[in-house]
Amino acid sequence: MHSYLARQPVLNRNKETVGYELLFRDGPNNCFPDVGDEQATNRLLADNFFTHSAKKATGGKLAFINFPYCSLIQRVPLMFAxxxxxxxxxxxxxxxxELLEAVIELHQQGYLLALDDFVPSEAWNRFLPYVHFVKFDIQITPIAKAGFFIRRQRDRVEHLKFLAEKVETHEEFEAAHEAGFDLFQGYFFSRPEMIQRKTLTPCALTTMRLFQEISQDIVDFDTVEAIIANDVSLSYKLLRHVNGMTSAQAKPVTSFRQALVYLGEERLRRFISFVATAHAAERKPRSLYGLSVQRAQFSERLSKQISQTISGSQAFLAGLFSLLDSLLDHPIEDLITQLPLSDEVKAAVIHQQGPLGMILRLSQAYDQANWAEVAQLCRTLAVPESVVAELYLESLQWSSFIEKSSAD
Incomplete structure (x- = not known):
């Protein structure tokens, strides 16, 4: 028996992830849930909150859950903390x-509430003192109209926070930010925010040099050690990671050489991938770093399920580098061509071509809860959707662990 879950990040004004909207998935045979809203909510709650797996999927951040009318009238949320x-x-x-009575009771009990896809109307005004978040779909309600509503309500209901949904571009994010929105939901953060430059910044250059070295068939540890030695922040993160893994050892790991001896080449290559990606994302939303790590893990795990001819390490690199343009603010074509990657990885990352490209497309479709695309790609790759769902959740849990440890 499997549970199915997707998530959409919710970011604050600094593009930091503060929570996720959890999306219900009905199972391997139904891309779009063939169930009613009530059953969908009940299944999501039963599958993910009674077993505590939702906390792993959100990394301990806020979870936004859809509740239809009957679930609210029946006070279903009171079953949970x-x-x-x-x-x-x-x-x-x-x-x-009847709904207002339920909302007031939940509010009095200390629950946080949000109005989803809100359209301003007099009928909903009496609800506003008892809710904490108002979500506007900016593809339906113009940002200017939502901004007018926000300005009017700021003085009336001080505790309200406003969330812009379906923010698809950087320009939409800037407009919503200017209009007064507090939170944002959409895929703008995972798309390149292109800044054309002739040269890379020192931080980005360090990351690129590390990526170049770990992409080689044989890692030159002398070169890697020299690169790390010139970046205090990156050195610190690496040693913190290694010592966290070797806490039971009598002596702490104090040099990169010691890390090499303990981890070995392959584990060290992956270890550098994680930390270097986090390092590149220091000025980016942490969700972007987490998505890179999660996608790398998912791609590697999935590659082992679909073909013996696809290298797990190549799938891992394709997933990890699929967001490199967003991390370093440069066109993906320019970045990938600087790395000694196989033609298969380059074709997958740049054009989403070949088996690795289909794996990346499947990962992206799952990120976006595009179940029709997920089903089509699963059929093409001849892998059961239940297997994909399980691997996706495992990769989410792994990336949450890595993201948390790298922040220490």
């Missing part, structure tokens, strides 16, 4: 007296 999630009142709910 008030800190478990934020209750999203679905846009299909009618603003009845």
């Amino acid at each position: 008030k800190k478990s999630f934020i209750i999203e009142i679905l846009e299909t709910c009618e603003p009845t007296d």
Whole structure:
């Protein structure tokens, strides 16, 4: 028996991930859930909160959960601790007296509530004192109109936070930011925010040099050690990571050479990949770093399920480098051609071609809860959707662990 889950990041004004909206998935045979809203909510709660796996999927951050009308009237959220999630009142709910009574009770019990896909109307005004988040779909409600509503409500309901949904571009993020939104949801953060430069910055250059070295068939540890030695922050992160893994040892690891002896070449190559990616993302939302690590893990695990001819390490590199343009603010073509990668990896990362390209497309489709695309790619790759769902959740848990440890 498997549970199925996807997530959409929620970012603050600094592009830092503060939570995730958890999305219900019905199983291997139904890309779009063939169940009603009530059953979908109940299944998501039963599968992911009674077993505590949702905390792993969100990395301990906020979870936004959709609740339809009947679930709210029946006070279903009261079955769970008030800190478990934020209750999203679905846009299909009618603003009845009965619903208002439920919302007031949940508010008084200390639960946090959100109005999903909100469209301003007089009927919903009486709900505003009892909710904490108002979510606007900016593809439906113009940003200017939402901004006018935000300015009016700031003085009336001080505790309200406003969330812009379906922010697809950097320009939309800037406009929503200017309009007064506090939180943002969409895929703009995972797309390149292109800044054309003639040269890379020192931090980015260090990262690129490390990527070049670990992409070689045989890692030159002398060269890698020299690169690390010239970057205090990166050296510190690496040693913290290694000593966290070797805490049971009598003596701490104090040099990169000691790390090499303990880890060996392949594990060290992957270790550098994780930390160097985190290092590159220091001025980026941490969700972008986490997504890179998660995608690398998912790609490697999936490659072992679909073909003996696909190298797990090549799949890992394709997943890791698939967001390199967003991390370093340079076109992906320019970056990937500087690395000694196989033609298969380059074709996958730049054009999403070949088996590795299909793996990347499947990872992206799952990130976006595009179940129709997921089903099509699973059929093409001849892998059961239940297997993909399990591997995706495993990769989420792994990336959360890595992201947490690298922040220490």
